[in-house]
Amino acid sequence: MADLFDDIFSDIVDADEVAEELLASLVATIPYGAIGLCSAEGVPFGDFPAGCVAGKQEAFDQALLSSDIVAVARDKDEPLYGYRLRTSHVILFTIPPHLPSLLADPYLYKLYLNSFLLLDCKADTAQAVIEAKQHSRHIEVLKQQHLKMVDANHEQYLQLQKKEKEYAAQLEADIAAQTRELREKNIQLEEASRLKSEFLANMSHELRTPMNAIIGFSGLLLDTEQNAEQEDFTQTICTAADSLLVLINDILDLAKIESGKLDLLSEKVDLGDVAAGVKNMLKSQAFAKNNEIDVVVADFTGVEIWGDPTRLRQILINLVGNALKFTEKGKITIRITPQHGDPQRGICFAVEDTGIGIAKDRQDAIFEKFTQADSSTTRKFGGTGLGLTICQQLVTLMGGEIGVKSVKDEGSTFFFNVVLETRTPEIEDETKVQGQTVIPAGQSVATGQASREISVLLVEDNIVNQKLAMLLVKREGCRVDVASDGLLALEKLRDNHYDLILMDIQMPNMDGLTATRRIREIENSPERGEFACLKKAGNHITIVGLTAHARAEDEQGCYDAGMDLFLTKPINKTKFSETLQSFKNLV
Ligand code: ADP
Numbered sequence: 001m002a003d004l005f006d007d008i009f010s011d012i013v014d015a016d017e018v019a020e021e022l023l024a025s026l027v028a029t030i031p032y033g034a035i036g037l038c039s040a041e042g043v044p045f046g047d048f049p050a051g052c053v054a055g056k057q058e059a060f061d062q063a064l065l066s067s068d069i070v071a072v073a074r075d076k077d078e079p080l081y082g083y084r085l086r087t088s089h090v091i092l093f094t095i096p097p098h099l100p101s102l103l104a105d106p107y108l109y110k111l112y113l114n115s116f117l118l119l120d121c122k123a124d125t126a127q128a129v130i131e132a133k134q135h136s137r138h139i140e141v142l143k144q145q146h147l148k149m150v151d152a153n154h155e156q157y158l159q160l161q162k163k164e165k166e167y168a169a170q171l172e173a174d175i176a177a178q179t180r181e182l183r184e185k186n187i188q189l190e191e192a193s194r195l196k197s198e199f200l201a202n203m204s205h206e207l208r209t210p211m212n213a214i215i216g217f218s219g220l221l222l223d224t225e226q227n228a229e230q231e232d233f234t235q236t237i238c239t240a241a242d243s244l245l246v247l248i249n250d251i252l253d254l255a256k257i258e259s260g261k262l263d264l265l266s267e268k269v270d271l272g273d274v275a276a277g278v279k280n281m282l283k284s285q286a287f288a289k290n291n292e293i294d295v296v297v298a299d300f301t302g303v304e305i306w307g308d309p310t311r312l313r314q315i316l317i318n319l320v321g322n323a324l325k326f327t328e329k330g331k332i333t334i335r336i337t338p339q340h341g342d343p344q345r346g347i348c349f350a351v352e353d354t355g356i357g358i359a360k361d362r363q364d365a366i367f368e369k370f371t372q373a374d375s376s377t378t379r380k381f382g383g384t385g386l387g388l389t390i391c392q393q394l395v396t397l398m399g400g401e402i403g404v405k406s407v408k409d410e411g412s413t414f415f416f417n418v419v420l421e422t423r424t425p426e427i428e429d430e431t432k433v434q435g436q437t438v439i440p441a442g443q444s445v446a447t448g449q450a451s452r453e454i455s456v457l458l459v460e461d462n463i464v465n466q467k468l469a470m471l472l473v474k475r476e477g478c479r480v481d482v483a484s485d486g487l488l489a490l491e492k493l494r495d496n497h498y499d500l501i502l503m504d505i506q507m508p509n510m511d512g513l514t515a516t517r518r519i520r521e522i523e524n525s526p527e528r529g530e531f532a533c534l535k536k537a538g539n540h541i542t543i544v545g546l547t548a549h550a551r552a553e554d555e556q557g558c559y560d561a562g563m564d565l566f567l568t569k570p571i572n573k574t575k576f577s578e579t580l581q582s583f584k585n586l587v
Contacts, residue, residue: 019045021126022089022119029115032096040064040088052092055080063090069113071103079103081112086120087127197261200252201549205506207248208548209462212569214241216468219573245570250386253314254369256551257393264397265308265552266421271347272297274309275334278316282324290329293320298337305343306421310552311394312349318387319351319414325383327355330411344422346400350415357408367392367402391416454499454584455479459489459515460546461507465569469502469546472571476580486515493519493533498541500583503563505547505554513561516543520562542583546571 019037023046026035034051038044042060055072062070063082071079081102083091095102095112102109218237226234256262275295286293316334323332332353339346358366362373370385388402395402400418456473460466461484473480481496483489485507492498501519505512519534519541521527528534533541542565545558550568558566567576 017130018087018123018126019089022085022087022123025119025122026091026093029119030093030095030112033094036092038090038092040090042090045089051077051094052080056092059092060090063092069102069109069116071101083113083116085116085123087123091116193259193261196259197256200255200259200261201551204248204252204550205548207252208550208569209465211241211245211248212548212571213464213468215245215570216472216573220468220471247384247386250384250390253390254386254393257390257397262394262397263552264311266306267309269305269307269309269312269420271300271305271312271336274313274316275336277313278320278334281317282320285321285324286332289324289327291324291327292331294331294333296333296335300338300343302425303343304423304425305347306423307398307418311398312418315391315394315416316349316351318391322387322414323351323353323355323412326412327353330354339417343420346417346419348415348417350413352411352413354411357410357412358404358406359408360406363404363406366404453477453479454580455481455497456580457481457483457489457492457496457498457501459483459486459501459507459512460504461485462504465504468571472573472576473502473580476577476584478580478584486510486512486518489515490518493531493541495532497533500580501541501543502546503543505545505549505558512545512547513557516545516558516561516563519543544579 019039023035023037026037034049036044036048036052036056037046038060042057054077055074059070059072059080059082062072063084066084068083070082072082073079078094078097079101081091081093081095083093085091095108099105100108102112214237218234218241221234222231222238253262272295275297279293279295283293320332320334330353332351335348335350335352337348337350339348358373365371366373366385367388368385369389372383372385392402395416395418398418398420400416402414402416404412404414406412456478458466458469458473458480460469460482466482466484470480470482478500481492481498483492487510489501489503490510503512503516510518522531523534523539523541528539533539543563544565544567545555545563546567546569547554547558548569555566565579567579
């Protein structure tokens with residue numbers, strides 16, 4: 001604002017300056033006459049001479065309209081002359097009385113006119129100088145303004161830079177704090193997840209150990225002489241224990257899936273074998289209810305399917321088990337086909353039954369945890385409502401979907417599809433099996449065949465489990481000795497000969513995995529001479545893992561330690577017997 005006032009003020013001063021200079025030049029040009037100067041509006045400048053007053057207005061008006069010197073005749077006085085300068089100032093003047101009239105003397109007239117033209121030029125120059133001065137003043141002002149703006153901008157820039165730096169530092173600190181927090185949370189989560197899986201593994205082990213005793217001994221009790229009532233009680237215990245085991249397995253499975261701890265295997269899968277295995281397992285149940293199980297598996301020759309056969313079997317067992325449970329005298333069909341005729345696009349599994357069916361409005365709900373189609377189901381058929389949830393979770397893990405189509409009182413079809421890896425088959429060595437299995441897969445149990453009595457070392461710390469396993473081993477016609485941990489087992493191997501070791505995993509002093517590794521080490525070193533059982537060069541004693549740690553990784557851990565076979569607790573009597581009999585037939 002102050003600059004603006006400066007500017008206006010300087011322009012006013014300039015106008016005066018021009019007039020002043022003009023007047024000075026005029027006085028110098030016409031030294032003897034009277035000279036007055038007016039603005040374009042007729043306002044006289046400075047002390048207006050008395051000699052120029054008469055005829056002033058007329059001379060002024062004429063001069064304004066003309067580009068020449070005009071003359072106004074006055075009675076007694078000399079004429080008053082007027083001339084308009086290019087600056088728009090009007091000069092009013094008289095000439096000394098001794099000079100002829102300007103209009104009468106063309107030379108004098110020319111002289112005056114040239115003087116005025118010169119004045120114009122001078123005024124122009126003066127104007128130009130003044131304008132130049134004004135311009136430089138303006139430039140100076142602008143320069144000052146510009147400098148101020150530059151300073152202000154620089155200041156702003158510095159402030160912005162400072163703010164930016166502060167912001168970046170804050171951001172970095174925030175990110176570092178967040179990263180730290182996330183890392184800590186991650187560590188906590190990992191720890192929680194580790195504790196959860198440890199808890200699951202321990203729970204599983206702790207639950208299975210007493211279940212082993214209940215199922216094992218009630219099974220043995222059934223084989224003894226009992227009256228009808230006792231037999232009924234024992235049978236009830238057996239059935240309840242079986243249901244409890246199914247429930248424990250379901251809950252543990254679900255907890256494992258939900259904590260993301262279930263890893264799927266990738267093995268070659270024979271879909272025909274999977275379906276046949278399911279049928280085989282449930283055929284007695286089907287027979288008891290007058291149900292028939294049909295298996296229809298498409299031809300998958302020319303392509304190898306890779307996936308987790310155990311989990312596929314688990315889903316099918318669940319679905320076929322349900323179909324049997326909810327079908328009175330009918331037919332259950334297991335159907336396995338490639339999706340749209342191409343195994344690479346997926347494999348479709350379906351379990352069809354002719355049972356009680358499911359009402360339309362309950363068909364979604366049954367896949368939820370602890371949910372059944374209607375409350376009467378539990379009363380009539382039992383069950384926990386966990387089976388389908390587990391199936392759904394497993395199918396989702398395999399990247400597929402599960403669903404049901406059902407008509408009440410007509411039957412249901414449960415179907416799921418999974419995308420499994422497909423490979424082109426290689427010519428393979430059929431005798432190659434996992435681990436160092438001494439009993440070739442699929443070898444039949446030659447019961448009744450004459451075979452020599454074999455000697456078994458049972459390594460087990462739990463007294464009840466010792467008792468049960470000893471009874472089961474003896475029933476297979478074998479001798480049995482017991483060691484209650486790995487260290488004692490090694491001691492026994494020094495002085496005694498055994499054909500087979502049944503090895504528990506979790507034991508005090510020395511666990512089963514360490515003991516197995518130690519035995520394999522001794523077998524391959526000169527130290528074997530000190531062990532009656534391992535003395536013979538090339539001897540490989542068969543070790544069977546027998547444990548309540550039933551996870552796939554536990555099984556793999558046993559093979560990695562050097563075991564030959566793996567059995568889980570609660571002991572499945574049939575599998576146990578088959579294993580011992582097969583072994584007896586081989587030695
Ligand atoms: P559970 O059988 O232990 O109750 P599931 O999750 O396996 O648990 O099944 C949930 C419910 O779905 C069953 O209780 C039953 O009501 C219904 N359901 C499952 N399969 C069938 C079937 N094949 N026919 C009729 N109802 C079925």
